[in-house]
Amino acid sequence: MGRIALLGMNHKSAPVEIREQLALACRGEVHPLQALPRLECVGELYVLSTCNRVEFLFTCEVIDPAVRELKAVLMNHLGHAGADDLDQFLYLYEDIDAVEHLFRVASSLDSMVVGEPQILGQIKAAYREATEYRTVGVILNRLLHKSFSVAKRVRSETRIGSLAVSISYAAVELARKIFGDLREKRILLIGAGEMAELAAEHLRAQGVRQMFVANRTLERAVELARRFKADSIPFSHILDTLKSVDIVITSTGSTQPILTHGDIKSRMRERRNRPLFFIDIAVPRDVESRVNEIDNVYLYDIDDLKGIVELNKEERQREAERAHHIIAEEALKFSRWLSTLDVVPTIVALRRKAEIIRQNELNKTLSHLPHFSEKDKQAIVLLTESIVKKLLHNPIIFLKKKSDRDSRQQVMDFAQQLFNLTDGAELNGSTLEVEEAAYQGDLEAFKFGKK
Amino acid sequence: METVLLITTTACYLCGTVGYLIYLFKEEDPIHRTAWGFLLLGALVHISAILARSAREGHLAVSDSAEALSFFAFILVTTYLLAQIRFQIRILGSFVAPIAVLFMLGSSLLPADMVPKTGIIKSAWVALHVTLLFSANALFALAFSAGVMYLLQERHIKRKSLGRLYLRLPSLERLDRINYVCIVIGFPLMTLGLVSGFVYAGAVWPSLWSWDPKEIFAVVTWAIYAVLLHERLAVGWRGRRAAWLAIFGFSAVLVTFLGVNLFMEGHHAAFVR
Numbered sequence: 001m002g003r004i005a006l007l008g009m010n011h012k013s014a015p016v017e018i019r020e021q022l023a024l025a026c027r028g029e030v031h032p033l034q035a036l037p038r039l040e041c042v043g044e045l046y047v048l049s050t051c052n053r054v055e056f057l058f059t060c061e062v063i064d065p066a067v068r069e070l071k072a073v074l075m076n077h078l079g080h081a082g083a084d085d086l087d088q089f090l091y092l093y094e095d096i097d098a099v100e101h102l103f104r105v106a107s108s109l110d111s112m113v114v115g116e117p118q119i120l121g122q123i124k125a126a127y128r129e130a131t132e133y134r135t136v137g138v139i140l141n142r143l144l145h146k147s148f149s150v151a152k153r154v155r156s157e158t159r160i161g162s163l164a165v166s167i168s169y170a171a172v173e174l175a176r177k178i179f180g181d182l183r184e185k186r187i188l189l190i191g192a193g194e195m196a197e198l199a200a201e202h203l204r205a206q207g208v209r210q211m212f213v214a215n216r217t218l219e220r221a222v223e224l225a226r227r228f229k230a231d232s233i234p235f236s237h238i239l240d241t242l243k244s245v246d247i248v249i250t251s252t253g254s255t256q257p258i259l260t261h262g263d264i265k266s267r268m269r270e271r272r273n274r275p276l277f278f279i280d281i282a283v284p285r286d287v288e289s290r291v292n293e294i295d296n297v298y299l300y301d302i303d304d305l306k307g308i309v310e311l312n313k314e315e316r317q318r319e320a321e322r323a324h325h326i327i328a329e330e331a332l333k334f335s336r337w338l339s340t341l342d343v344v345p346t347i348v349a350l351r352r353k354a355e356i357i358r359q360n361e362l363n364k365t366l367s368h369l370p371h372f373s374e375k376d377k378q379a380i381v382l383l384t385e386s387i388v389k390k391l392l393h394n395p396i397i398f399l400k401k402k403s404d405r406d407s408r409q410q411v412m413d414f415a416q417q418l419f420n421l422t423d424g425a426e427l428n429g430s431t432l433e434v435e436e437a438a439y440q441g442d443l444e445a446f447k448f449g450k451k
Numbered sequence: 452m453e454t455v456l457l458i459t460t461t462a463c464y465l466c467g468t469v470g471y472l473i474y475l476f477k478e479e480d481p482i483h484r485t486a487w488g489f490l491l492l493g494a495l496v497h498i499s500a501i502l503a504r505s506a507r508e509g510h511l512a513v514s515d516s517a518e519a520l521s522f523f524a525f526i527l528v529t530t531y532l533l534a535q536i537r538f539q540i541r542i543l544g545s546f547v548a549p550i551a552v553l554f555m556l557g558s559s560l561l562p563a564d565m566v567p568k569t570g571i572i573k574s575a576w577v578a579l580h581v582t583l584l585f586s587a588n589a590l591f592a593l594a595f596s597a598g599v600m601y602l603l604q605e606r607h608i609k610r611k612s613l614g615r616l617y618l619r620l621p622s623l624e625r626l627d628r629i630n631y632v633c634i635v636i637g638f639p640l641m642t643l644g645l646v647s648g649f650v651y652a653g654a655v656w657p658s659l660w661s662w663d664p665k666e667i668f669a670v671v672t673w674a675i676y677a678v679l680l681h682e683r684l685a686v687g688w689r690g691r692r693a694a695w696l697a698i699f700g701f702s703a704v705l706v707t708f709l710g711v712n713l714f715m716e717g718h719h720a721a722f723v724r
Contacts, residue, residue, distance in 0.1 A: 156479055162618065177608060180622035272687025275623065292609065296690045304611050311613070 002342065004139065005063050006098035007070055007090060008048075008055030011112050014089035022054045025077040032056075033133040035073045041066040044140040048105075048126040050119070052112055057102060059139050063094055099143065099331040106147040107154035108161065109323055114316070115161030120151050139341070143334060150330045157326065158319040163312040167305045168199035170312070171279045172206060175247055178277050178298055183207040188245040190214045190238060191252030192224055195281050199249055200228055212245065214238050216252070242267050242276070249279045250286035261290040264297060279305075340403035346412045347396055349421040354388045395419075456500035457521065461555040463493030464528065468548040475545040475619060483541050490528055490548060497525045511578040516709070520558035523585050523708070524551045530589040540629060542621060546596035557709075576651035583644030588704050590637030591676070595701035597629040598694035605691055627689050630697050634683075638676050645669060668707035675700045
């Protein structure tokens with residue numbers, strides 16, 4: 001099973017209707033992983049299904065037939081849509097590209113909101129499912145574990161997730177730098193508008209419980225109050241409310257500032273100087289810019305926020321490049337490990353051949369020596385075992401050492417000719433077990449990097 | 452032996468400082484753990500040095516400026532270590548650790564044992580007096596660090612230039628809170644420390660108050676913190692002004708503690724120089 005491939009669709013490649021169908025189907029009664037025993041060309045399999053992506057990660061000998069089989073599974077799940085319909089929405093990554101893609105997804109570089117942390121949890125859950133269905137083996141086990149550590153590295157070594165790139169989110173980040181915990185804070189929303197409402201929603205998500213809305217038109221105020229579970233206050237009471245709220249979002253159509261320097265300065269004493277944060281999203285502005293000069297009062301208008309977002313976008317671009325570098329590096333390391341697996345069958349064949357010879361010769365010798373006691377026989381068995389082990393030690397080390405070089409094919413060919421490993425047909429029950437044990441042993445050794 | 456211990460201590464604090472300064476720009480758990488570990492190790496070596504010396508001298512080893520500085524550095528680091536466990540304010544270490552190193556270096560540069568020992572110092576009252584005041588001063592040093600961080604962070608937010616440091620510093624409200632808590636705990640300790648000093652002075656000298664420069668500066672410092680606490684509690688001062696006052700207060704602490712020791716005469720000089 002030498003190759004890895006990834007077949008899937010995400011929010012960029014497929015419209016939401018298709019993704020919904022697929023995600024629903026994957027969460028249905030029959031898990032796609034259950035299809036694995038029926039798939040002849042697919043080795044190991046792992047399926048990730050979230051509302052933004054559905055991805056099949058698998059190992060195989062030859063990719064094309066395996067992809068055909070998996071597409072058939074997809075069709076089966078979707079029920080009606082034809083293969084041609086689906087093809088245009090799917091992407092396929094092979095070998096190192098597949099590894100890189102998985103790392104990108106795990107590090108949240110491929111997410112709709114880059115840097116959002118949920119995706120790693122979703123991948124871990126999907127991996128747990130795959131282990132429950134026993135559809136992942138040596139390769140995918142290692143690959144998925146690797147993806148967790150790569151995601152951790154990207155998160156700790158780059159700031160990809162900590163840069164706000166929308167105006168409303170930048171405002172919320174600022175609020176957190178002023179107030180720390182926002183749960184006990186009170187918000188006043190003056191006027192309405194897409195961005196102001198978005199900011200209010202972000203604040204709700206941060207745990208804000210108490211919110212007030214003020215609007216010149218009563219119906220709008222009532223509607224907003226219902227939407228944010230807020231209290232509606234009359235427009236004329238805004239100044240009084242300033243005594244008790246902590247964050248004010250303004251977004252009215254007024255041509256004159258509705259909050260002046262004097263209005264606010266005179267209320268700071270009553271507030272006992274508790275900090276007050278104004279987010280002024282209106283154009284023209286609703287809050288006089290001099291307000292920012294008052295102690296413990298912070299004012300950000302739309303241009304300030306835009307400036308932050310622009311800077312963050314540039315910064316994020318740089319951080320993304322660093323993240324890609326980390327991912328490329330880790331993917332290369334993984335593919336190097338993967339190529340070392342190629343020599344395992346040669347090593348197994350070598351061990352098997354030696355074992356068969358040992359057992360045959362041992363049986364011949366012992367049958368001529370019936371007067372030997374059990375203890376003597378045991379000593380001879382040990383002797384033969386230790387000769388075989390010592391004789392094979394250096395060739396095996398050599399093969400392992402060459403396993404990540406380009407010349408490994410040549411080395412393997414030589415080894416096979418040197419020991420004449422092709423005619424190992426004379427198998428019996430006991431040697432099969434030996435083979436199994438030796439194979440597992442080699443895999444373990446590779447897993448933990450013991451060479 | 453004590454010299455070796457003190458040099459080890461300074462080295463540990465220095466490693467801790469370097470770690471914390473790296474941590475300021477590179478937020479990684481292992482860096483913080485290592486830096487914190489160095490400070491802890493330093494504090495343990497330090498206490499053994501102080502105990503060894505105290506045992507030799509027969510009283511708490513604060514009888515000259517070098518010993519006092521070293522003891523203060525120990526109290527400061529210990530206070531930070533405890534504050535870190537309790538409040539998880541890692542970034543404060545980046546400000547406190549360098550102060551500890553400076554004090555240790557200062558301590559090693561000052562000549563030791565210059566004054567003849569008097570019997571006055573051998574009293575539990577002195578140990579109490581010094582420990583209370585130094586603990587208060589250590590808390591004021593934390594308040595000072597929080598104040599500096601507050602001013603830096605507020606500058607970033609007011610001027611709308613959000614640099615790298617902005618991302619690493621905690622929120623304004625948190626810093627203000629640290630400032631407040633340190634002073635609320637530190638002020639009573641300072642008051643008790645001064646009272647114990649006066650009581651003991653009354654017992655060994657003709658009067659409680661003798662216009663000694665150290666006494667005058669100590670009372671001025673106490674008044675600054677009294678004002679700060681009063682304005683905070685009664686008027687609701689906070690933020691920038693409170694931060695400035697904490698910085699101002701700690702400067703007064705340094706003058707009282709070091710300036711007077713080194714540059715002015717007075718009866719404290721009999722056993723602190």
